[in-house]
Amino acid sequence: SEQESWAICENSVRIKTTKYSTVVLAVAIVIILGSLCVPFLVGEKIEGVDPFQFVTFGWLLAGAFLIGAKSRYVEEWPWHDFLRGQIICRSVSELAHASRLKEQTILLYLLQNEFKKPLMFRG
Structure with missing residues (x-):
């Protein structure tokens, strides 16, 4: 996927x-x-x-x-990322808009695959 x-x-x-x-x-x-x-x-x-x-x-x-x-797709998309063919998403809503997936689906994916790709939280 x-x-x-x-x-x-x-x-x-x-x-x-x-x-x-x-x-x-x-x-x-x-x-x-x-x-x-x-x-x-x-x-x-x-x-x-x-x-x-x-x-x-x-x-x-x-x-x-x-x-x-x-x-x-996103509010701030630098030219170097655009020319490289990538989007840097800093929130779930940006990720949902860029990937055309529902926010709940994204959260479910991130939580289910946390052991493969551990998430680091601050604050």
Whole structure:
């Protein structure tokens, strides 16, 4: 199951999101490369318009898309974790949202597998 791939640390759980990160980055690259093709395909056909402004718009669109996609799962998702294809969850609610599992299911899994991956509590 997906829970077996979780890396449980002292104060967080790391989930792999390689597919999600790869698809998001691929879509952003397609947007940018598509916008780079427009000036050469359109050329001088549209009067009064600089075709290279489409490239600028493509970069802005790809950036907005990346920021929106990056903020989907957790409140703080650093770029280095996003590019590595992992999410660091610091609460059960973040873990439930990122893994699409119910909170009770997560707690049950953590308690049942405590002897394999002991949890450290503070405070």
